Amino acid sequence: MIYFDNAATTKPSATALSKAAEFNNENFFNPSALYRGGLYCNNSLKTARSSVLRNLGLSETKYEVVFTSCGSESDNNAIFGAVKRGVFVTDKGEHSAVIKCFIEQKNRNNTVFFCGLNKDGSVNEKELLSLITDNRVDFVSIMHVNNETGAINDINALANKIKSLNPNIVFHSDGVQAYGKIPVSLSDDIDLYSVSSHKINGLKGTGALIKKKKLNLSPLVFGGGQENGQRSGTENVFGIKVFEYAGKEHYSAIKENYVKVSEIKKYVTENLDENLFSVISGENCSPYILSVSAVGVRGEVLMHMLENRNVIVGNGSACSAKNRYSRVIEACGYPKDVLDGVIRVSFSVENTLDEAKEFVKAANESAASLKRMMK
Amino acid sequence: MEKAIIVRYCEIHLKGKNRGFFEKLLQKNIQNSLSDIKHDLRVMHSRYLIENYSDEDYKEIIEKLGKIAGIHTVSTSFVVKNDYNEIMKAAISLCADKKGTFKVETNRADKTFEMDSMAVSRTLGGDILAEYPSLKVDVKNPQFTVNVDIREDGNTFVYTDIIHCLSGMPVGAAGKGLLLISGGIDSPVAGYLTCKRGMKIDCLHFHSFPYTGEAAKQKVIDLTKRIGDFNGGINLYVVSFTHIQEAIHKNCPEEFMITLMRRFMMRIAERLSVRLGDQAIITGESLGQVASQTIESITSSNSVVEKLPVLRPLVMFDKLDIIEIAKKIDTYDTSILPYEDCCTVFLPRFPAIKPDLRKVIAAENRLDVEGLISEAMKDIECIEL
Secondary structure, three states: OEEOEOOOOOOOOHHHHHHHHHHOOOOOOOOOOOOHHHHHHHHHHHHHHHHHHHHOOOOOOOEEEEEEOOHHHHHHHHHHHOOOOOEEEEEOOOOHHHHHHHHHHHHOOOEEEEEOEOOOOOEOHHHHHHHHHHOOOOEEEOOOEOOOOOEEOOHHHHHHHHHHHOOOOEEEEEOOOOOOOOOOOOOOOOOEEEEEOHHHOOOOOOEEEEEEOOOOOOOOOOOOOOHHHOOOOOOOHHHHHHHHHHHHHHHHOHHHHHHHHHHHHHHHHHHOOOOOEEEOOOOOEOOOEEEEEEOOOOHHHHHHHHHHOOEEOEOOOHHHOOOOOOHHHHHOOOOHHHHHOEEEEEOOOOOOHHHHHHHHHHHHHHHHHHHHHHO | OEEEEEEEEOHHHHOOOOHHHHHHHHHHHHHHHOOOOOOEEEEEOOEEEEEOOOHHHHHHHHHHHOOOOOEEEEEEEEEEEOOHHHHHHHHHHHHHHOOOEEEEEEEEOOOOOOOOHHHHHHHHHHHHHHHOOOOEEOOOOOOEEEEEEEOOOOEEEEEOOOEEOOOOOOOOOOOEEEEEOOOOOHHHHHHHHHHHOOOEEEEEEEEOOOOOOHHHHHHHHHHHHHHHHHHOOOEEEEEEOHHHHHHHHHHOOHHHHHHHHHHHHHHHHHHHHHHHOOOOEEOOOOOOOOHHHOHHHHHHHHOOOOOOOEEOOOOOOOHHHHHHHHHHOOOHHHHOOOOOOOOOOOOOOOOOOOOOHHHHHHHHOOOOHHHHHHHHHHOOEEEEO
């Protein structure tokens, strides 16, 4: 099987799983417990926290890590925890975990703005900055890498420009598709950053919210006061350690992986039949995500046809497969026949150029036969 | 005090000499449905009694009885000796959490009982009022009724609440049919209504991979399972329809796509029915709802069925009424999941709303009808649910 739906989820790393196995076996203790086993688990969590910050180039004196159950929870905590009343700005390309929170903020009588996108799915900077200039904005959330098109927003630069217009703004970024994939050191202008484990060969059910220590954030989950009171509930030590180890694997070779995956993406982009496919992802995109449209064909049908040839791709965003068109690609300004044909091809470092060749062949043949059929 | 569930049937009352057949069938259906729950089923005159069940199973039993066609109502009752004091204790216990107005209704089959039914009602009403002074009697329009049924076998049933069930006829009483199920809102409702009238059903679904995916098939499986609850289990037959759709698309005028597809579906349904011993084809068609359900379209698809009746339980139903039933039987939320379904991918821009049968046949003549059907019949998947 060729698995090209790595933006939906990735295969858990066997190495990370076996390294973390002790926390399901001899070291199963509750990290809040005061005996040795508990302390050992608690210390193990501390190493995991440090490694997340190190990976992102953030200092431990200024930032802290709150482990959560997923990227969505991290986003929710950031958006509902930092500012209760005020003006909220985000963009139309965000994952539902952010968009739905903003809609909820609107329902709670807050002012909310959704900034438009460029053709490749990145945020329209001019529009964003004018929203900041024209309104007394309190909270901004701009995703790092768009999960459907792969477009990279230069969040360091955006956060800097936004803060120079209004230093009181809280800046959050959903980094779920960037963490472990895009080599970058985050700047101090970023207040909150969400990441998820299962997108980098960790397990589903583990995420983290990175926050500035001095930022006051009210929790979503109250209880025993774990995670510095930010997120109660006994920590998922095994999941967090798998997250740490999987992160290590990615960050120890992040630049090499970037180059390797870029080659795979380049091959696919250049060899998909241009009479059949139009590429939505632009130049400045994550090499891990490629969005294309088989114009005039239904994306879901093409997806099933590829599935029959043992090639797995995504249609739009797997989380929103219940909706007909991709909301994000629609916001990029494409017409209906393009929206209809969108598939998302997303890579991981385990993919090979041979797989890319086989995929291209299968995709070109399938799309051609479908197009003949649909005529 | 012993408890028991009284199960009453409805239309079977109207049966004459063959009543026994229906009673036995309903009894069998109840036994099948409750087969993995500990209980005893006693057959009484024109009702059944479920006894010796454990309290933890009570909710599940009521839920299962609610899905058995042929059952009109059920009541949970105290069973006491034919003795006024016992009857009174049971009635007082039943009224403990009641409010408002009530009356007592007594049926005395045991004519040796010391009081007549009027006397029982009167005395019991007085005793209940003495115990619960906040209650009031209203014989014309009471908020609840205390029913006392003094039987000849020495037992008395005392109960208040009557739960309405499906009604209809026991499944199996009206033979067996084949339901065409698409994954939309209508066909599960048609299946449910068919079961309710006593016809046992099999289901047939046309799958067009890759034009429809596994998720669309799973949706049909989930819907079929729901209908299976009313049918006492169910078999879903899945026929691959892709090659037929492609052949029509390639060779015939676009506007007849759906008309011709329906004709193929009906032919395949008839052949499968004959193979399975089904006596009718059931569809969820509703007159004029979409282009393929105008009287002309129905005429066109109906005309290929030679041996069996085609039953269309929803033919005169409004969509909103169908949706209401779909919500009641809990198929609606599954039905509206927007996975590609068999009809939408090849949907023509302008389908023939009133297809001319001669033109349809002329278009169909361009196809190897027999060859396409036999290929479809070769490889039918059966999923037991």
